[in-house]
Every structure is written in C-alpha cells, then in structure tokens.
Amino acid sequence: MATIIRVFGIYQSRSAVEAAVRGFKDAGLPSSEISLVMPETRAFQEMITKNDTKAPQSATDVRSVVEGALGWLTGVGALTLPRLGPVIVAGPLVPAFAGGQSDFSESLSALGVPEIQASGYQQRLRGGGALAVIQCQTVEQSQQAREIMEITCAEEITSTGNSFSERTSSAA
Numbered sequence: 001m002a003t004i005i006r007v008f009g010i011y012q013s014r015s016a017v018e019a020a021v022r023g024f025k026d027a028g029l030p031s032s033e034i035s036l037v038m039p040e041t042r043a044f045q046e047m048i049t050k051n052d053t054k055a056p057q058s059a060t061d062v063r064s065v066v067e068g069a070l071g072w073l074t075g076v077g078a079l080t081l082p083r084l085g086p087v088i089v090a091g092p093l094v095p096a097f098a099g100g101q102s103d104f105s106e107s108l109s110a111l112g113v114p115e116i117q118a119s120g121y122q123q124r125l126r127g128g129g130a131l132a133v134i135q136c137q138t139v140e141q142s143q144q145a146r147e148i149m150e151i152t153c154a155e156e157i158t159s160t161g162n163s164f165s166e167r168t169s170s171a172a
Helices: 014-026 040-051 059-070 094-098 104-110 115-126 139-151
Strands: 005-011 034-039 076-081 085-090 130-136 155-160
Touching (some): 005 115, 014 130, 076 094, 094 104
Antiparallel strands (some): 034 085
C-alpha cells in the first residue's frame, strides 16, 4: 500500500494562492490531488475588490468566483464548519470536511497533522488565510510541492506521511 504524503501551507492573499495553483499545474501535479480551504468571507471580499460590484448573494455566487479563478481544481463546496464557520473547500478533501461533525483542527488531525499545527491552521483561516493541501504519491512530488509553496510565499509549510522526513518552515 502506497503512502500518501500531504504537504500543507497557508497563504495570506488570493494572488499568492492563484500563483501556487499555477505553479502546481505547470509542474504537472494532478489537479485531482490539490485542495484549498478558505473562509467564505474571504471569497466575498475578493469578489468586491476584484470586480467593484456588490457582494455575491449566495454560496452559489461564491462558488462561481472560486471556480472562475481556480477552475482547474476539481470539486468545490461551500461548507460551514464548527468553530470556523462558512468556508469554501476545493479538491479531494471536500469529503473530509463535509461531515461537519468535528471542528476543522480535528479533521486535520485525522489527516495526520499534529494537533498543535492543526489548531494553528484553524487560527490562520479565521484570520483570513487560505490553506493549500497537496496529496503526493511520491517523495519527489512532495518535494516539488514544497518547493512551489516556498517560492509562492506559503507560510507554516509542513507535511504528513511516514515516507517523508517532516520539517516545518515559515516564510518571512
């Protein structure tokens, strides 16, 4: 059985997230292995700033904003998570959060993220950050994902999976 290595990183701006997604795509990482989690309010703010129009009226409008900017990713869902609130989730991790039974940090812990790191990610999302998660099938893919995250200014980069030596970095 192959070990899935997940690489996690926090972004503070939509432009950085979009640059990262372009980097993942250009590197040949499969879209079916890339997930993003961002507060729904962040999508509202981006819509207002980007188009100089009124705020979207529904989760469907928010979903279309995310799909338009990040349409290469698979599956987009608008969810409400305990202790985090409304979020937009794109990619293969939608089902991991869709149950809504546990809070966000507990869901991340179930994916192998240490509890203290998961709580930190939850706090960063509350503050408007966006979490990118890349599921990698090989150590080489995980190293490539990590390098792209570093280049695109991700913070609190970490990984899970026993095939990869874990290290954490933070962008300045």
